[in-house]
Amino acid sequence: MANDSVLGRLTDAAPAIELRGITKSFGAVEANKNISLKVSKGTIHGIVGENGAGKSTLMSILYGFYKADAGEIFINGRKTPIPDSQAAIAAGIGMVHQHFKLVENFTVLENVILGAEDGALLKPSLAKARAVLVDLAREYELEVDPDQTIENLSVGHQQRVEILKALYRQADILILDEPTGVLTPSEAEHLFRILKNLRDQGKTLILITHKLKEIMNATDTVSVMRRGEMTATVKTADTSPGELAELMVGRKVLLRVDKKPAATGKTVLEVRDLKVKDSAGVERLKGISFEVCAGEILGIAGVAGNGQSELLEVLGGIASASGSVRINDHQLDLTGRYSDGQSRRARGISHVPEDRQRLGLIMDFMAWENACFGYHHDPKYQKNPLMMDNGAILADTEQKMQRFDIRPPNPRLPAHSFSGGNQQKIVLAREIERNPDILLVGQPTRGVDIGAIEFIHQQIVALRDAGKAILLVSVELDEILSLSDRVAVMFDGRIQGERITAETDEKELGLLMAGMNVEAA
Amino acid sequence: MELTETFLQLILTLDMTVRLSVVLILACLAGLFSERAGIVDIGLEGKMLIAAFFSAVAAYHSGNAWIGVLAGIAASMTFALIHGIASIAYRGNQLISGVALNFLASGLTVVIGNAWYKEGGRTPPLAGEARFSEITLPFADLIRDLPVIGPLYADVISGQKAIVYLAFLVVPLTWWVLFRTRFGLRLRAVGENPASVDTAGISVNRQRYAAVLIAGVLCGIAGAYLATSQAASFGREMTAGRGYIALAALIFAKWRPFYALMACLLFGLLEAISNLYPNIDVFGIFSIPVQFTQALPYILTVVILAGFIGKAIPPKASGEPYIKER
Numbered sequence: 149m150a151n152d153s154v155l156g157r158l159t160d161a162a163p164a165i166e167l168r169g170i171t172k173s174f175g176a177v178e179a180n181k182n183i184s185l186k187v188s189k190g191t192i193h194g195i196v197g198e199n200g201a202g203k204s205t206l207m208s209i210l211y212g213f214y215k216a217d218a219g220e221i222f223i224n225g226r227k228t229p230i231p232d233s234q235a236a237i238a239a240g241i242g243m244v245h246q247h248f249k250l251v252e253n254f255t256v257l258e259n260v261i262l263g264a265e266d267g268a269l270l271k272p273s274l275a276k277a278r279a280v281l282v283d284l285a286r287e288y289e290l291e292v293d294p295d296q297t298i299e300n301l302s303v304g305h306q307q308r309v310e311i312l313k314a315l316y317r318q319a320d321i322l323i324l325d326e327p328t329g330v331l332t333p334s335e336a337e338h339l340f341r342i343l344k345n346l347r348d349q350g351k352t353l354i355l356i357t358h359k360l361k362e363i364m365n366a367t368d369t370v371s372v373m374r375r376g377e378m379t380a381t382v383k384t385a386d387t388s389p390g391e392l393a394e395l396m397v398g399r400k401v402l403l404r405v406d407k408k409p410a411a412t413g414k415t416v417l418e419v420r421d422l423k424v425k426d427s428a429g430v431e432r433l434k435g436i437s438f439e440v441c442a443g444e445i446l447g448i449a450g451v452a453g454n455g456q457s458e459l460l461e462v463l464g465g466i467a468s469a470s471g472s473v474r475i476n477d478h479q480l481d482l483t484g485r486y487s488d489g490q491s492r493r494a495r496g497i498s499h500v501p502e503d504r505q506r507l508g509l510i511m512d513f514m515a516w517e518n519a520c521f522g523y524h525h526d527p528k529y530q531k532n533p534l535m536m537d538n539g540a541i542l543a544d545t546e547q548k549m550q551r552f553d554i555r556p557p558n559p560r561l562p563a564h565s566f567s568g569g570n571q572q573k574i575v576l577a578r579e580i581e582r583n584p585d586i587l588l589v590g591q592p593t594r595g596v597d598i599g600a601i602e603f604i605h606q607q608i609v610a611l612r613d614a615g616k617a618i619l620l621v622s623v624e625l626d627e628i629l630s631l632s633d634r635v636a637v638m639f640d641g642r643i644q645g646e647r648i649t650a651e652t653d654e655k656e657l658g659l660l661m662a663g664m665n666v667e668a669a
Numbered sequence: 670m671e672l673t674e675t676f677l678q679l680i681l682t683l684d685m686t687v688r689l690s691v692v693l694i695l696a697c698l699a700g701l702f703s704e705r706a707g708i709v710d711i712g713l714e715g716k717m718l719i720a721a722f723f724s725a726v727a728a729y730h731s732g733n734a735w736i737g738v739l740a741g742i743a744a745s746m747t748f749a750l751i752h753g754i755a756s757i758a759y760r761g762n763q764l765i766s767g768v769a770l771n772f773l774a775s776g777l778t779v780v781i782g783n784a785w786y787k788e789g790g791r792t793p794p795l796a797g798e799a800r801f802s803e804i805t806l807p808f809a810d811l812i813r814d815l816p817v818i819g820p821l822y823a824d825v826i827s828g829q830k831a832i833v834y835l836a837f838l839v840v841p842l843t844w845w846v847l848f849r850t851r852f853g854l855r856l857r858a859v860g861e862n863p864a865s866v867d868t869a870g871i872s873v874n875r876q877r878y879a880a881v882l883i884a885g886v887l888c889g890i891a892g893a894y895l896a897t898s899q900a901a902s903f904g905r906e907m908t909a910g911r912g913y914i915a916l917a918a919l920i921f922a923k924w925r926p927f928y929a930l931m932a933c934l935l936f937g938l939l940e941a942i943s944n945l946y947p948n949i950d951v952f953g954i955f956s957i958p959v960q961f962t963q964a965l966p967y968i969l970t971v972v973i974l975a976g977f978i979g980k981a982i983p984p985k986a987s988g989e990p991y992i993k994e995r
Binding site: 211212213232233234235236237243245249250251252253254258259261262263264265267268269270271273 | 849850851852853854855857858861862864865866867868869870871985993
């Protein structure tokens with residue numbers, strides 16, 4: 149959808165960034181195919197695309213992490229080769245990585261000057277940085293205590309340090325890679341205020357994200373990438389989330405989950421006063437209680453690291469805990485002989501773990517092997533008391549692959565050769581097809597592309613409609629809001645609040661996620 | 670009278686503690702530089718051993734102890750470079766590389782020593798200028814008779830060999846370099862989160878090589894001290910596990926220079942005690958056997974390594990080769 153006025157504006161002055169014919173391959177994989185892009189000065193430009201579409205590769209080329217096989221980079225109209233990060237920094241490009249590149253036991257000041265020191269001795273650099281930081285804080289709402297060590301800062305503040313690092317190096321162009329993945333909604337809001345501030349001061353920003361809502365709210369122009377190609381560049385005001393999603397996936401996508409009202413039955417899972425300590429003796433779960441009924445989805449929202457993972461691990465039989473958990477009125481063993489995953493499965497609990505590559509699959513094993521793990525004792529997989537019936541497992545896997553639209557439908561491929569979405573479908577197929585009473589599912593769509601998200605959501609809702617209980621843990625608030633019937637927000641090992649999904653909104657949940665006490669409406 | 674006797678014993682013990690700590694201090698600081706940059710160095714032992722051997726050889730043939738030190742440093746740096754290439758350029762396992770170097774040093778010194786001097790691995794004794802002699806600090810004799818301070822200054826602080834003073838100067842120097850200079854900031858960053866340095870556009874590898882080579886220099890001095898100051902020739906396996914004890918001291922010191930000094934002095938004290946008082950009488954009832962007192966430093970090493978002394982958190986990236994992520 150070429151908009152003439154946008155294109156007109158883009159060619160007015162020399163663009164801050166211009167890429168011409170960038171091509172990059174990793175072995176046989178073409179990560180970037182002949183990509184051209186212009187970003188004009190003083191704008192926020194979004195780049196969306198599914199995982200593996202080539203966004204990160206493109207930005208890494210711009211930041212000098214990789215060298216393009218072909219193509220040219222122009223900064224402010226001047227041809228600028230960027231062979232390494234040093235050259236990118238010199239060209240005024242700064243990058244805020246998805247995983248922060250900070251030294252955790254250094255102070256903010258030390259992190260800011262690292263690599264940009266003025267001389268062999270630190271003292272003058274530190275003094276200068278201190279003064280600059282005061283100015284930047286005033287100018288852009290980037291307050292942060294310069295003498296605090298990074299490990300003592302919240303994630304939101306750590307991100308500010310990353311931005312400060314770039315600004316201290318006098319970056320005019322700032323690339324942000326999935327900046328809101330680890331932030332609470334209010335922190336994200338603050339971030340976007342900062343970004344708009346920066347833009348108004350004439351900085352150029354590139355925002356990489358998979359959240360279409362952020363693109364719509366924050367950007368001026370947006371480019372869509374699909375399979376290594378730049379498929380469209382449009383003015384944000386002229387597009388819609390639906391159109392962007394379609395451009396990303398290449399077909400129409402249902403962004404909202406279609407579901408009927410829940411028909412809840414009896415209580416399936418009842419958790420009372422659950423407490424967990426980690427290996428260092430720190431209490432990760434501080435006594436939480438809730439229940440999940442048949443035919444409903446309870447969503448657990450919260451910023452990552454507030455005890456959700458521990459909760460799943462306890463219920464899935466990976467970690468031990470104190471307190472009480474009952475499944476269909478049967479008391480579960482939380483510490484002893486029967487607190488393992490096998491016993492949990494026998495009780496009708498299926499678990500789609502958060503980290504599918506570590507806990508859900510063995511990446512070097514083939515799909516058919518992965519498709520039977522945990523249930524490999526099932527008599528239907530045994531040929532005789534000594535040998536497994538591999539033929540039966542293969543046939544079973546083939547059926548699963550068909551029903552779950554797993555591509556490529558070849559059970560003999562190792563798990564790592566499937567895309568993130570298809571890996572997740574292998575795990576999901578394995579767990580859902582056991583017809584569990586309760587499904588524990590963690591981050592079902594993390595690293596999964598939009599097309600697969602739609603399918604996975606449909607499967608989860610279908611299981612609910614079949615009268616099963618579902619406990620959904622996700623850090624994506626949108627996912628929680630669109631899937632769950634009730635929401636419990638976790639903060640610091642506790643349940644900060646519980647709401648009926650239809651009666652709450654993102655704002656209220658955001659406050660709960662930040663640890664505020666909010667009276668139920 | 671009794672008191673003076675005890676005091677003299679104390680002075681003697683302290684003097685010996687200082688002498689015996691030197692090797693540990695230098696080795697410990699070597700390990701500190703290396704590990705702070707993210708390279709685990711279990712090869713301190715081997716580097717010191719090869720340095721001791723070549724310093725003894727060079728000092729013997731040149732008749733100059735300082736030339737011995739230079740030779741020791743060169744030998745140790747060669748080993749350090751091998752460790753660096755294996756673990757930085759080729760991203761090998763740092764423990765295995767270090768252990769391999771220890772074996773290499775242990776075998777090489779004996780083989781070459783035997784071939785050259787035919788004395789069962791020993792090098793010929795050093796005499797005169799080929800050994801370091803004691804340095805008497807100014808006024809040492811003048812204030813010797815002052816109570817307490819006099820003997821302390823004259824016999825513990827003064828009258829040590831050049832490398833002793835050097836070692837004690839390297840401690841504040843290390844602290845200053847690590848915490849007050851750009852070099853130190855980058856070195857520590859490389860050991861904690863190399864990606865932070867890489868994204869700043871600075872070479873992680875160059876920083877790590879620098880650290881490993883500094884470790885080589887310090888181990889070289891330590892080895893030379895063993896052969897040309899503490900002893901008067903090279904003897905097989907003369908490092909006697911001090912490289913490992915230095916590693917234990919490094920953990921004990923939580924990778925900090927001044928703590929490292931204290932930890933090494935403690936180990937030195939234990940060794941001094943076992944040298945001076947092999948048989949300790951307990952109330953005349955029984956005497957602690959010499960084997961036990963001699964084993965004290967090693968026992969403390971085991972205790973420290975087993976983690977009984979609080980929580981020591983190593984530099985986060987230590988032992989991990991840096992690979993740029995895709």
